[in-house]
Amino acid sequence: MVTTRNTRADVIEAAGRLFAERGYHGTSMRDLGKELGLLGSSLYSHVDSKQDLLAEVVAEGAALFDASARAALAVEGDAATRLHALIAGHVAVVVDNIDVARTFLNEARVLDPGHRGPIVAARDRYEEAFRTVLREGRSDGSLSADIDPKIASIFILSILNAVERWYRTDGDLDRDQLVAQLSRFAVAALN
Amino acid sequence: MVTTRNTRADVIEAAGRLFAERGYHGTSMRDLGKELGLLGSSLYSHVDSKQDLLAEVVAEGAALFDASARAALAVEGDAATRLHALIAGHVAVVVDNIDVARTFLNEARVLDPGHRGPIVAARDRYEEAFRTVLREGRSDGSLSADIDPKIASIFILSILNAVERWYRTDGDLDRDQLVAQLSRFAVAALN
C-alpha cells in the first residue's frame, strides 16, 4: 500500500466533503486533518486559513454552475429547449459534484465579506440565465405562461437547488428520469 | 425604562433568531447571552444545554407546520382547494414565525439522534399531507396531471421551503400575492 503526500487539491476536495456534510462551523481543521490522515496544523502548509478553504470550494461551485448556464444559453432551438438544457446542466453539476454543489448552495453565506461579493454576483448571473430563457419563451411562444419570469425563475431554481437535499443516485429514479420529471413539471407550470 | 428578567420563552425566542441567522454551530451561548443582556453562563438557569434549546425551537417549528397541514386537510371542497390551503398555511407559518421556520428547515440536521426522530417523523407527515392532496386531485379531477404525486409533492415543497430564503415582507410582493403566485404555478404544473 502506497501512501502519498496529499496535494492542495486533495485538501480542498476533503474540505468540500466535510463542509457539505457538517457545515463550515461544524467542521474543525483537526476534523479535516483526520479525514486526510494528518494533523490539523499540517493543513497550513497547503492553505492560509479555514476561510480560504471555504472560498476555494465555493468558487469552484460558482464556476461549475456558471459554465453550465453559459453552455445551456448557447443551445440552438426554442427557449423551452434551452430551459431543458439549464435543468439538465444543473442536475449534472449537482450529481457529479455533490459536495462542491452542496457547499456552494448552503455554506456561501458564511464567507467573509471579502469573498462573498463575487459569489453573490455569480449567483445573480445564474438566476439571470433562467430569467432570460423564460423571457425568450414568452416571445417565441414555447413557454407562454402569463407568470412573471422573475418569480417563475425563483420557483424553478428553488426546485433545482433542493435536488441535493433529497436525490440519491442509488434510488429508483435515475438521473435522466429526474431531469425529465423536472423539465416536464417546469414546462407544464409555464403553459 | 423597566428592565425585567428574561423568561425561558424569551431565551428560546432569541435562540431561534440566532440559530436562524448564524446557524447552530455559528451561535455560541455567550452570543445568545449578549442578545438577551446577560452572561452565557446565566442561560443555564433556563435551559439544560444548547442542544436542548435547539430541540425546543425545532419542535415548535414542527408543531406549527403540523397544525397548518391538519387545518388544510380539513378544508371542504376539491383537492385543488386543499392544496391552496396547504400553500397558504405554509406561507403563513414562514412569514409569521420566520426564525422558528428557518431553524426548523435548516438546523434540524444538527439535532442529536435522541431529538431527531420525532422531527423526521413530523417532516414525513407534512410531506404526506401534500401527497394525499395530490392523490385526491387525481381522483376528483381538480389536479389531473400524470406526474407522480410523490415527485410532485417534493417539487412543490421545494418551492415552499425556499420561500424563507428569498421572500422579504418589505418587498413589492405582498403575502397574498405570493400565495397566489405559488398556487397558480403549482396548479398549472399539475394540469
Next chain:
DNA sequence: CCTACCGATCGGTAGG
C-alpha cells in the same frame, strides 16, 4: 508533514 505550542473561545458547573 510533525512537534510543540499560543491565546481565545467553547459548553458547562458550583455556589451564591
Next chain:
DNA sequence: CCTACCGATCGGTAGG
C-alpha cells in the same frame, strides 16, 4: 442572574 471557574477544543504559528 452573577462570580469564578473548569477542561476541552478552536484556528493558527514557529521551527524544523
